[in-house]
Amino acid sequence: MTYASRMVETLLPIRWPDRPKASYDVVIIGAGGHGLSTAYYLATRHGITNVAVLEADYIASGNTGRNTTIIRANYGIPQAVRFYKHSLDMYAALEDETGANLLHQTKGILWCAHTEMTMRTERARAALNQALGVETVMVTPTEIKSLVPQIDLTGGGRYPILGASHHLPAATARHDRVAWAYAAGAARYGVDLFQHTPVTALTVEGERVTGVETPAGPISAGVVLSATGGRVTKLAGQVGIRLPIRTHPLHAFVTNDHAQGLRSIVASTELMCYVSQTERGQMLIGAEFDAQPSYSRQSSFDALRGYAYKISMLLPFLRDMRILRTWAGLCDISIDYSPIMGFTPVDGFLVTTGWGTWGFKAIPAGGEGMAELIATGRPPELIAPFALSRFKADHLLADQGSSGTR
């Protein structure tokens, strides 16, 4: 057992069952944010506690523990703005609800524009957000400078900053604490959590998924939900479901401490990079995902060099910082850059996937929506547009411009 999984098991006030029961009402594959929040809301909102969450590695070992923890709702299509606004509001209340200290901090995010074309996009974004009750306003370079004194408004002479959309309620929260809060909350209500229990196959009877195979034995289930990140294509492929998803690695890194505070989160949709300051004072930097799909979590020098170049054009002080740690996660990118939540053509098998670079911010609302769907059999209004059937119905939710990646 690895250090990280031992730490999770000793740290969390959770009852760890020895082995899974033969049968559960709901089996959730993947103990990341979405799997755990779905289990939590099934138990707390709908009284469904005969639930198992199976994790191949340890809790939050996937993308939940690898993202850059930004929570925002400044999306470019109404369905997404409504959904992420609800998630943002849920995050703001999550510390009170779970009693956990999630280091939730509202910081605001600046999306800088370097061309008139992007200014137009950002103006449209601000107008749409405001129409739906989300606080996103356009700010001038002077206002940007007063919010972030460290910024170089000439963008290194190459990417001049013409303005930005300022999304005020944007926040950050400690990612693994969010997962742990949901895990502990779900376990308190009787949900069984299992680490190091990979699902090796889906059990199919007739046209229906009726359970899963694991090294700890077969488990039958009324409903199987895939909340995996990275390997969903393979899992769904077992039951003949072909997904409009590619899996790309996305790298991130932190620098040593920056003595000066960086109040806002700074991003550029055009350069596709973003930076925020962690609670420890380190600068946390991410950017676009790799062009080629891959399942490798190896950070590459080329990616880091590219990120460092772009972000230091906006914040020149970063040139004097050192990279302390790098890592990578696997982004499931759907063809329209929006998530996929809900039923599949196979009975008994549900997915919450396509979380690309926008999964962490959606953990509360995604889990709440999936729990309601499982409990009632009907997708709630907020997540209904994100169904897998939208691709065949020609109701795509194209929103690449809000994803912060290529």
Added chain:
Amino acid sequence: MHSIVCPRCGRRSLDEFTFGGERRAVPDWITDPDERDFDEVFVFENPDGVSTERWFHAHGCRRWVTIRRDTTTDTILEVR
């Protein structure tokens, strides 16, 4: 993966290349014409293993190359 050995230019930095997407065919078992169209437009094999794909040497010879790549480790197996 840091570089690609271009058949014409030799070993060159990955920065010079543009990813052109996986090379795939709609499986034979999909027979319905609408389903075939859908699969062709929307679906990716997204393999966790060997992928055959096209890359464009944009900042080099400006020719397309076909690459077999192991996506599990992101290493190149063959360039044609």
